[in-house]
Amino acid sequence: MAPAITLAAEAPKLSAANTGFMLICSALVLIMTPGLAFFYGGMVRVKSTLNMLMMSFISMGIVTILWVLYGFSVAFGTDKGSLVGWTSDFVGFSGIGKMELWDGYTIPIYVFAVFQLMFAIITPALISGALADRVKFTAWSLFIALWATVVYFPVAHWVWGTGGWAFDLGVIDFAGGTAVHINAGAAALGVILVIGKRVGFKKDPMRPHSLPLVMLGCGLLWFGWFGFNAGSWLGNDDGVGALMFVNTQIATAAAMLAWLAYEKIRHGAFTTLGAASGAVAGLVAITPSGGAVSPLGAIAVGAIAGVLCAMAVGLKYRFNYDDSLDVVGVHLVGGVVGSLLIGFFASGGGQSDVKGLFYGGGLDQFWKQCAGVFAVLGYSLVASAILAFLIDKTIGMRVTEEEEIAGIDQAEHAETAYDFSGAGGGAARTAVPTPVADAQTKKVDA
Template sequence: MTLAAAHVNTGDTAWLLAATALVLLMTPGLALFYGGMVRTKSVLNMLMMSFVSIALVTVVWLAAGYSLAFGGDAFAGLVGGLGHSGMRGIGPDGVHGTVPTLLFATFQLTFAIVTAALISGAVADRAKFSAWLVFVPVWTLLVYVPVAHWVWGPGGWIVARLGALDFAGGMPVEIASGASGLALCLVLGPRLGFKKDAMRPHNLPMVILGAGLLWFGWFGFNAGSALGANGLAAAAFLNTLAAGCTGLLGWLFVEQRRDGHPTTLGAASGAVAGLVAITPSCGTVSLLGALVVGLAAGVVCSYAVSWKFRLNYDDSLDVVGVHLVGGVIGTLLIGLFAERAMTGGTEGLFYGGGLVPLGRQLLAVAAVALYAFGVTYGLGRLLDKVMGLRASEDQEHTGLDLTVHAETAYDHGVLGHGAPVSHSVLTGTSAQKVDSQA
């Protein structure tokens, strides 16, 4: 046994292996969650945007992303170095804390994957798939990697200089994806028929299944961030369950009072909102704090998803209303509910810590949101100019499944949505598929 191997804790390693698999499962879960929320004519495209993110982000993470995020600080707490590009110098004997470094890098990779996939919900039904293939790896390197370094990397300015807290990804995952989704949907513009046509979810059982898989994977996401099989992981696990429950109940309460009907979509969305909000705070607040965080997210996010109709931005599947708003809520409430027993030092305002912790959280949230929005907006504009970011009007009317992927999710319904299929669509494989359906 090597000296490095002697420092590896097998219990911690076993738990993190399981947690890594759980977090990876969140991306297929997200694909189902999003896929059920779109119309039948673009469900496969929605699934593909998540699944292809797994491959794209993995390649760039192994090539440079991990090194830039978690390598030694290279420039004023803003980004890491390239010393581990291509996973150079990281072998099976490398140790990060009590787990193999290769496992830690893989665990962090699964976070980067689901974060990129989250953005697709803001641009559903109208983004060019070819542009998405370029956007995902570039966005990962320009936005996710630097923010991950700020929050978690050695010497990152948010963790090391500002002292703001984020246990499992409120800023790099939720706020960054939500702000980026807002930027990208502003670049693309609204879907055809936005605020005029009914754009209801086509498969609510699929939405519930996706939400269930997300919830299941979230235990690895949050409890796994303890990087060990220990009491902190257990507390984060319970807080995650509690916040998901109060988020669900809070959303349904609002629906019942406002609309007179608690819905399955509301239940799924409320649970996700609670899980989003508890992500940054699951390792910093007590069970009472977790219950409040989840409830606040469920109530506030249920109203936030309607802002797009008043402000005229078409966030197709409510990435802004759930992930940006929920992430902000959960990250800021650390400044109110943080407890020394969880953090090892920092206390929130309600526990005698004063306003300083809240101020730190607010500054960190603003910096991440503005950076992610600004860079994504610029990247979106550049891609739109160079290769076009939006599908053609004909593709959008007909549906991206048939026009882009030459497939349909179902044997019926696709051709009944939107404008008639153009002659250009009914060629080759597409024509054969349409003829067989007819």
């Protein structure tokens, strides 16, 4: 009898369909950063609009260069001790062939690298919303470079890199609940505890200056998030990416409705800011969980996140920390909620056969999720606070009080978002003068 012949597994081949799909998803994720800029830019006062836009846009420049030089290698290179990766061929993209496929998948390494780059860009940009009105642009730029290096690149390896400790433990994070949203939310909290509150916090009105910009930004985020989430399966040969796409829409809708319902009961009105914030809360919460839950589970995840995030945004007044645009309340809380709910709502019919408590799986996955959530939260909080402290003690993190009052756009960028002198300028000039108004007028005239 002839010996049995064992056939080697057929090597994956380039899929033009998956490659094209992933390039489109990469572009969708990139447009989320300008979307975030508009979302945050509309939420601040007029005098901080440009600075808020620039705090997102500068990440597109800084992180791109760092990612090519060493970030991709640290995040997705060969594992070194379960904490970081390193592959010399990834440094400067110098040893990557244009047709070389990513590890076991049907897309080129270049495509995977650029897709993950877009995640690396938007994550530090998320932090900026907590720091509105008061941070030097040079200090913020330095913080992005250091934070991406010390925090984001290693955490991405923990969660998604082969050999990363959270990956090996079995922590589920489909598209960034821990690596992106908890990471950014915890960092925001760490930095604001170091740099302190805005001038006039809890005293002066700090309402959004342009709710239409907020809604535009939210729409761009919602649109781009389909690439963010569905693309994270790196193809759709088995339908998991399609499930994630559907769950993204469902959870976002549920969260928006839940936030609005809470807002109506609590405050007596349905606000556009509430609708936008609720939608983002749902997007955040479904990001880690959407590949593991059913569509009915996505409704539950979105609704729970919508209510809890709406409740959480008020914590800054109770605990007296100035999270300017509710990064902690939406991204940190939403990321924690979405990640932990996997332990209850994982159906076993999506990205893996893991089942949560409500599907007969016990609490095993819940405890794994807790390990990932609180490790990332703790590390990012402490590391970010240390980085902010070091920058503050060297070049200084904050603009002066006078510059903050007069407007950070003029102080840091020598520009204003809107030119009111062309229409109605005479009325503005005849207003009752004040020291602050005089200072702003002098700066504009100069």
